[in-house]
């Protein structure tokens with residue numbers, strides 16, 4: 001076990017209990033460097049390194065999996081840490097054999113593989129949260145963020161298992177890698193404690209969350225929480241913040257989160273990047289989910305949650321898109337009455353398979369289709385917003401100046417959707433959530449008065 005005893009200065013004593021991590025590092029120099037990186041990160045966050053098992057709040061065992069003898073040594077080291085301390089996180093090369101580790105030591109808190117620094121550190125956070133001292137620490141407890149204080153993006157996975165023909169994200173970022181559910185929840189809780197009122201759940205394919213982990217459970221608040229879309233939404237819904245879902249594909253299991261929206265646990269909002277509606281174009285795009293059943297699915301969702309707002313993005317001028325495909329898209333758009341839409345003119349991305357489709361749509365046709373698409377979207381939005389006038393809604397405030405407050409409804413995500421103007425209401429502050437009655441609407445925005 002590393003025998004680095006960190007100085008316990010009087011400042012630290014004054015700050016109360018200092019979270020302390022024990023570290024066992026096995027294997028080759030590469031594993032040692034991994035250990036050093038993990039320790040550096042933890043030390044920078046205020047953790048102390050314990051000289052023995054007894055003084056540690058949690059023990060990290062960095063394993064080696066090169067030879068059978070090394071694996072046995074790793075299993076023995078995990079066993080010793082379990083016996084001496086009982087709270088053990090396993091990482092390193094042998095971590096790829098999670099099944100074998102858990103078979104021998106079912107009580108380990110988390111298992112991560114080689115080079116997964118972020119996951120190890122998150123597992124330590126989940127086991128022993130860092131103690132933040134605003135006078136001593138340069139980085140705020142919730143991390144450094146580029147968003148305003150009252151909303152934050154919460155990334156639940158990286159990469160994507162789909163292979164859409166216009167996209168090179170899987171080439172750049174690889175297949176889906178989900179974060180364990182308790183890592184996501186630890187971050188979400190920390191954000192809410194730091195004053196975040198709205199969590200914007202993001203990934204490349206949010207509804208596929210946990211597939212790569214085989215929906216593995218991890219401990220959260222004394223109960224096992226599966227890495228599964230529905231259960232994660234339920235847990236997020238308990239934090240008392242607005243929870244907004246982005247990049248959701250209409251897979252059948254999305255049906256299960258609609259009741260949470262109807263009950264007010266998460267926002268009645270789904271950002272579904274449909275990209276097109278014509279079956280021929282969707283096939284050429286190689287889009288996930290059974291799009292031909294989408295209309296039926298949306299109808300059912302609206303029956304369950306009449307307030308549901310679906311926002312989406314589309315691409316016009318995809319290679320091979322005919323006039324008929326485009327008319328089909330416009331008709332579909334009118335029928336589904338999407339709350340918000342964005343539209344891109346197709347652009348070839350270097351390395352994307354769609355570039356091999358010969359039937360390129362000329363630029364002037366793309367342009368004309370884009371304008372017609374946006375005009376139809378505007379019509380749909382105007383009609384929908386007119387129906388909201390007179391209703392009492394919740395508004396989250398984004399900005400306040402001398403003329404009043406600017407906010408958003410539960411149907412509007414920051415940056416991409418519409419606004420709610422609370423003219424003359426200067427007593428509010430960013431992050432307030434207030435009740436207001438809608439007095440007026442135009443194509444994309446609402447005007448309201450606080451009630």
Ligand code: SF4
Pocket residue numbers: 160161162163164167168169170204205288
């Ligand atoms: S467009 Fe989205 S779903 Fe399709 S491959 Fe790219 S990241 Fe995955």
